[in-house]
Amino acid sequence: MLNATLSELSAxxxxxxxxxxxxxxxxxxxxERLNAELNxxxxxxxxxxxxxxxxxDRDRAAGKxxxxxxxxxxxxxxxxxxxxxxxxxxxxxxNFVSPYDAHVIxxxxxxxSVLLGKTNMDEFAMGSSNETSYFGPxxxxxxxxxxxxxxxxxxAVAVAARMAPAGTGTDTGGSIRQPAALxxxxxxKPTYGVVSRYGMIAFASSLDQGGPMAKCAQDLALLMNxxxxxxxRDSTSLERPQEDYGRELGRSLAGLRIGLPNEYAGEGIEPxxxxxxxxxxxxxxxxxxxxxxxxxxxxxxxxxxxxxxAPAEASSNLSRFxxxxxxxxxxxxxxxxxxxxxxxxxxxxxxVKRRIxxxxxxxxxxxxxxxxxxxxxxxxxIAQDFAAAFRSCDVILGPTTPTTAFPIGAKIDDPVQMYLNxxxxxxxxxxxxxxxxxxxxxxxxxxxxxxxxxxxxFSEAQLLGIAHRYQQATxxxxxxxTEAPL
Amino acid sequence: xxxxxxxxxxxxxxxxTQSKIFSGAATAFGAAPxxxxxxxxxxxxxxxxxxxxxxxxxxxxxxxxxxxxxxxxSVFARKNxxxxxLPKGYxxxxxxLPIVQGGSLTxxxxxxxxxxxxTRAHLEEDAGKSLHEDFHGMSGIDLNRAGxxxxxxxxxxDLRGAKExxxxxxxxxxxxxxxxxxxxxxxxxxxxxxxNVSVRRAADQPLGTRCEIKNLNSFRFMERAIEYxxxxxxxxxxGGGTVIQETRLYDPERDETRPxxxxxxAQDYRYFPDPDLLPLVLSESEIESIRATLPExxxxxxxxxxxxxxxxxxxxxxxxxSKATADYFERTVAGIGGKQGAAxxxxxxxxxxxxxxxxxxLNSDDLAIELSPVAPERLAKLLSRILDQTxxxxxxxEVFDAMWAGEGEPDAIIDRxxxxxISDAAAIEKLVDEVLAANARQVExxxxxxxxxxxxxxxxxxxxxxxxxNPAQVNELLRRKLx
Numbered sequence: 001m002l003n004a005t006l007s008e009l010s011a012x013x014x015x016x017x018x019x020x021x022x023x024x025x026x027x028x029x030x031x032e033r034l035n036a037e038l039n040x041x042x043x044x045x046x047x048x049x050x051x052x053x054x055x056x057d058r059d060r061a062a063g064k065x066x067x068x069x070x071x072x073x074x075x076x077x078x079x080x081x082x083x084x085x086x087x088x089x090x091x092x093x094x095n096f097v098s099p100y101d102a103h104v105i106x107x108x109x110x111x112x113s114v115l116l117g118k119t120n121m122d123e124f125a126m127g128s129s130n131e132t133s134y135f136g137p138x139x140x141x142x143x144x145x146x147x148x149x150x151x152x153x154x155x156a157v158a159v160a161a162r163m164a165p166a167g168t169g170t171d172t173g174g175s176i177r178q179p180a181a182l183x184x185x186x187x188x189k190p191t192y193g194v195v196s197r198y199g200m201i202a203f204a205s206s207l208d209q210g211g212p213m214a215k216c217a218q219d220l221a222l223l224m225n226x227x228x229x230x231x232x233r234d235s236t237s238l239e240r241p242q243e244d245y246g247r248e249l250g251r252s253l254a255g256l257r258i259g260l261p262n263e264y265a266g267e268g269i270e271p272x273x274x275x276x277x278x279x280x281x282x283x284x285x286x287x288x289x290x291x292x293x294x295x296x297x298x299x300x301x302x303x304x305x306x307x308x309x310a311p312a313e314a315s316s317n318l319s320r321f322x323x324x325x326x327x328x329x330x331x332x333x334x335x336x337x338x339x340x341x342x343x344x345x346x347x348x349x350x351x352v353k354r355r356i357x358x359x360x361x362x363x364x365x366x367x368x369x370x371x372x373x374x375x376x377x378x379x380x381x382i383a384q385d386f387a388a389a390f391r392s393c394d395v396i397l398g399p400t401t402p403t404t405a406f407p408i409g410a411k412i413d414d415p416v417q418m419y420l421n422x423x424x425x426x427x428x429x430x431x432x433x434x435x436x437x438x439x440x441x442x443x444x445x446x447x448x449x450x451x452x453x454x455x456x457x458f459s460e461a462q463l464l465g466i467a468h469r470y471q472q473a474t475x476x477x478x479x480x481x482t483e484a485p486l
Numbered sequence: 487x488x489x490x491x492x493x494x495x496x497x498x499x500x501x502x503t504q505s506k507i508f509s510g511a512a513t514a515f516g517a518a519p520x521x522x523x524x525x526x527x528x529x530x531x532x533x534x535x536x537x538x539x540x541x542x543x544x545x546x547x548x549x550x551x552x553x554x555x556x557x558x559x560s561v562f563a564r565k566n567x568x569x570x571x572l573p574k575g576y577x578x579x580x581x582x583l584p585i586v587q588g589g590s591l592t593x594x595x596x597x598x599x600x601x602x603x604x605t606r607a608h609l610e611e612d613a614g615k616s617l618h619e620d621f622h623g624m625s626g627i628d629l630n631r632a633g634x635x636x637x638x639x640x641x642x643x644d645l646r647g648a649k650e651x652x653x654x655x656x657x658x659x660x661x662x663x664x665x666x667x668x669x670x671x672x673x674x675x676x677x678x679x680x681x682n683v684s685v686r687r688a689a690d691q692p693l694g695t696r697c698e699i700k701n702l703n704s705f706r707f708m709e710r711a712i713e714y715x716x717x718x719x720x721x722x723x724x725g726g727g728t729v730i731q732e733t734r735l736y737d738p739e740r741d742e743t744r745p746x747x748x749x750x751x752a753q754d755y756r757y758f759p760d761p762d763l764l765p766l767v768l769s770e771s772e773i774e775s776i777r778a779t780l781p782e783x784x785x786x787x788x789x790x791x792x793x794x795x796x797x798x799x800x801x802x803x804x805x806x807x808s809k810a811t812a813d814y815f816e817r818t819v820a821g822i823g824g825k826q827g828a829a830x831x832x833x834x835x836x837x838x839x840x841x842x843x844x845x846x847x848l849n850s851d852d853l854a855i856e857l858s859p860v861a862p863e864r865l866a867k868l869l870s871r872i873l874d875q876t877x878x879x880x881x882x883x884e885v886f887d888a889m890w891a892g893e894g895e896p897d898a899i900i901d902r903x904x905x906x907x908i909s910d911a912a913a914i915e916k917l918v919d920e921v922l923a924a925n926a927r928q929v930e931x932x933x934x935x936x937x938x939x940x941x942x943x944x945x946x947x948x949x950x951x952x953x954x955x956n957p958a959q960v961n962e963l964l965r966r967k968l969x
Contacts, residue, residue, distance in 0.1 A: 079532075080531060093531065096531065099530070100525055201531040204761075205761035206761035233534060234534050234536075235534065235535065235763050316756070319575020320531070324570045325627075326530070360756065365754045368758070372758060
């Protein structure tokens, strides 16, 4: 059961081979065993999970069960949950309990799923290693001395170590896809606007997008069916007809045009990553897909553009954490200015402060044009690159990250090296495009490698269809991490 | 040496929307602190703004009214600063691309009309209130007002002196209440003005350094504050000093302006487009459907009053001071009804009653005309009784007092008080004869050329009828009989 996919679990529940309560207990037990070491969850409320599981069993008995009824899930601690604290990985919100549920949480509750707990993350989703969390680093179950990636590293590890069958993350510059790649699971960042941001604590509003994380593409489709859809409370939510994200799971790969950007084959990619990705590409070719070279000439600008725009938005988004109405407030202060400065000095960690400083700087009078405005122009060029590329291909393939998981502590003092780990995941959110990472093999150290599929707007179902075909022929996605055996 | 005083006005008009500009919370004034602040207004983590389309409609109404350019695409921006009553740490406003650009307003001051150019008007949200009393060394925060829709209306420096500035503020106030986008309540802060004041020696010289005066919450204070500030600047310059650009606060108790902050410590608001909101797009059809709901505007109505009712400029201006006044007047005229072609006579009577008698009552009871206890239809009935000679003007005032006190319909009051005027010629003649017979002395005096004696005779007749005799008829009869 621990290694089962969501469809398998759903079938087991439907056939009464297991109850929701038993399933919840199974995963809660696994969390109990592994979480102290892996630190994937910040908050677990077993009684709440069991209450929801009981309700799911009652619903099922009453004939009111859907595909996710009674399925336990792990939600990133960036989604507000009524009655269960929401920390966003920060001391600032260490004791914050939201009076309302995020749209995504509402959707999963309506679908009957069970909330196992809230997962660890880089503080305010700012990080690529899960080391910036106030609640300590998350450890990679393939090698506990390594990082799991970030910022959705908690959910990635929860799924990889089989502490939860699936869960949610958010992606701003790669925060779903990069940890999925580094832990050997699947993660989808949807097209901007497909999943409501209501109740998802903002990092960089024009980039943030919630998405599913699971063992296989088919599971991602099931989760997307629940979490995607229009929400009037988010002005950037797109009003589109409800779609079935599993509708292309059976599609053939013959005639598929795979774009291979020259820019994704440059220096800095580890040989083990390159080898696994090349092998995957050859497999697709063998299935009748055609590879075409494409150009994304502004790729090199993506990281600098991102590190102007994301901090700019973050510096403003995080202004509300001022100690006035909720969250951490410094104990001693002489006046208002000191209350602000002490509260924020104590409440935020180093990476968050760094980004607030950078963001404040690039928006300042005299620098706005040179940084923020320039970055906005380049952002449009990056989007145009993709539009041009998608005229000659259906999907762009490449590595999700240039390297496999790196040691805890290796890059934390060198922000630029840390930021460069996101070089392949940053362009898609800048263009608002969907991106999917799936496991495609291992490097010499036995660490998982992620294959990234980037498609045109609203191509999620197609990306999942392509990935599903690959996963029917391979078993990378079913490998259990060496340091979290079943 | 003479100086020219140059003024530009920035007005924050609170828009009359049921809910806030970016949340569903109510906007009613005077609720218990923080009872009208929802998750969005409190800026809880994860909440997002959703634009209230009613606020947009109000801005469009204003733009159409002043002949402005309406931006087909405008952008909301974040104005970033920390303050406890600003929950998000930024105010959502419009910066580079406001919804209303250009346009103008005509004012009448110092016996002349003048066109004042509007630079822009943009939508934004209000902040909450900080309460510094009653909290023992701490401050209270009330977020009921946070997120209330505002239209900030900015003029060019077209105003010359305090009188013109006040004339503009009054005209703008009349306009925004006229088109029903703002309730205009200055005490509750629904209509707040800041004045940018500078002085120069001659009209052809470049503008002087300006100071912005805040907290002008009445027209009277505005006039005094601008006067004071202009004299302060002139004094500085004539003494060889210079004016420093700064924001100053008007203190009505001391009748002076005081520095609040200088340009040097002006904040860098780090404006940037709000990524939570899409650009605000206005379609042609949307604009046209809003245009179709606009009422007749003050200038047009005033011209029509002069042409249709033959009113004087003065009366027309008084009756179009607010839409409510103009509506009251026209409903009164319409209510009188009666024979065709008498509209001008009716209008003249209605004008006198609305601008004199009613205005005096409203003034002494400190009531807005909308809240008048005498509805225009009832006033019309009263005026009809003057026109059909049931009542003299003097008797009508007595009936009006009773109506004001809530005693009901004019006819019922007339009957109850026995106030029906005696216009029966035979009855009056009989009385006149009696009075003449009993007052031979006055008759003689009159014939000897004493006008006062005539008035005394009229008084006797009126007294005999308890003031109910038709005075015109009494006068006429007496004159005839006395030869």
